[in-house]
Amino acid sequence: MDLLEELRPLLAAEAAAEAPGAGVEPADLEQGVWLRLLEHTRASGPPQQPARWLRSAVRAEARGARRRALREVPYDPVADGPPSGPESCAxxxxxxxxxxxxxxxxxxxLPGRCPGLLSALMSRSDPTYREIAGALGISQGSLGPVRSRCLGCLRRMLMAEVAAPELWGKER
Known part of the structure; x- marks a missing residue:
């Protein structure tokens, strides 16, 4: 279609201009306008003034995107956590x-001094490094490196437990 090739640069420019205000990607606006053009062409043929029709269609799509943005709430299961409310508190x-x-x-x-050290670090009483070092009988300067080794060991142990089990009979 000649009309599509003629309108493509105008649509790209109009969509790029309207997209930031609508909070959507320009490509999303373009796609919506192409669908509108297809529906319009099927229903009543090509528009009489294609450039004018295209500009109004881009603005209409941008308005629709703004309205949807007001109604829609993005869902992030990590940040949102379980739904809040009296039924979910327990x-x-x-x-x-x-x-x-x-x-x-x-x-x-965990092996060695790791259980004592990490338990002390996770304690609700929130002891200082000096208090932890005194309780465990090690120097305060070595707490950081020991803690790092213990956390690495814990991480490897948990990764091994959480890793997906391999299929039985799988050849290597």
Missing amino acids: ERRALEAERRRALHAAVRR
């Missing part, structure tokens, strides 16, 4: 308690 507390129990159980399985 569930949330139970999940957090289970997470803490699993972490403390993993820390207890």
